[in-house]
Amino acid sequence: MCSVGDYVFDKTKNERVQILEISEVWGFVSYKVFNASTGTVYKLSADDICAEVPEENFNESYLRYVAMHSKIKNETSGGILSKLSSGTIPLPHQLHVLNRALSNNNVRYILADEVGLGKTIEAGLIIKELKTRGLIKRILVVCPTGLVTQWSLEMQDKFNEKFHVILPEDYDTIRKITGNEDVYGQFDQVISPMDSIKPLERRVGWTEEKIAQYNEERIYSIINRAWDLAGIDEPHRVAGS
Numbered sequence: 001m002c003s004v005g006d007y008v009f010d011k012t013k014n015e016r017v018q019i020l021e022i023s024e025v026w027g028f029v030s031y032k033v034f035n036a037s038t039g040t041v042y043k044l045s046a047d048d049i050c051a052e053v054p055e056e057n058f059n060e061s062y063l064r065y066v067a068m069h070s071k072i073k074n075e076t077s078g079g080i081l082s083k084l085s086s087g088t089i090p091l092p093h094q095l096h097v098l099n100r101a102l103s104n105n106n107v108r109y110i111l112a113d114e115v116g117l118g119k120t121i122e123a124g125l126i127i128k129e130l131k132t133r134g135l136i137k138r139i140l141v142v143c144p145t146g147l148v149t150q151w152s153l154e155m156q157d158k159f160n161e162k163f164h165v166i167l168p169e170d171y172d173t174i175r176k177i178t179g180n181e182d183v184y185g186q187f188d189q190v191i192s193p194m195d196s197i198k199p200l201e202r203r204v205g206w207t208e209e210k211i212a213q214y215n216e217e218r219i220y221s222i223i224n225r226a227w228d229l230a231g232i233d234e235p236h237r238v239a240g241s
Contacts, residue, residue: 002019002022002051003019004019004020004021005018005019006018008033008050008051010035010044010049011048011049011050012044013035015035015037016036017033017035018036019031019033020032020041020089030043030045031045033049034089091118093113093117094118095125097109097122097125097126101122107130107229109126111123120154121158124155124158125159127159127229128161131161135228136228136229138188138225138226138228139163139188139189139227139228139229140222140225140229140231141155141191141231141233142196142231142232142233143191143194144194144233144237145194145195147233147234148165149165151233152165155191162189163189163191165190165192166184166187166191166192167192167196168195168218171217183221183222185225194234196218196219196222197222200214200218
């Protein structure tokens with residue numbers, strides 16, 4: 001019986017692939033697979049795959065696969081515990097970042113890759129691994145407002161991690177629904193926009209006392225909630241706050 005993350009042989013292309021997802025409808029099983037030699041994702045039926053590679057099929061594509069698989073395996077040889085089959089195929093440079101970030105007991109790391117190299121994936125890998133090791137439970141992600149939804153979807157789709165999105169305007173609603181005044185303390189995994197941690201300096205018609213009360217309620221309440229891990233996307237936007 002094949003499982004997500006297993007490597008099998010695609011009989012239609014004579015190449016080794018990795019199973020990303022398994023679906024069953026009315027007794028018919030299909031597999032979403034990743035082909036490392038072509039960098040493509042596609043679906044196969046149960047009849048199209050087999051667990052072992054026929055000896056006569058050690059062709060060029062298969063050898064390319066073996067080379068890539070060996071490179072990824074080498075990057076994970078440092079004792080990574082979390083499964084890397086959660087809907088995404090990490091690239092070697094992302095696994096290298098994961099190993100670097102976990103090389104110290106205290107994870108304090110700046111992900112400064114160029115745009116498009118997958119910093120969100122790198123952050124997700126670090127979060128997943130630290131959770132697997134039992135080192136973190138309460139996680140806070142702060143990002144620009146326009147990226148809140150993207151972060152939530154990436155964590156859910158690629159790492160099967162459910163994060164609660166909390167916007168400043170939702171505070172009162174959350175309190176009424178849950179009956180709990182501690183908005184952030186009742187959730188272990190939270191994504192919030194930058195405005196949640198940026199102190200308000202002035203507002204027309206507001207006294208200094210009211211501004212201070214606002215900052216105490218809306219900002220320090222999130223900061224002082226004993227997070228095990230906090231990540232900030234585009235931290236330069238909160239410089240000087």
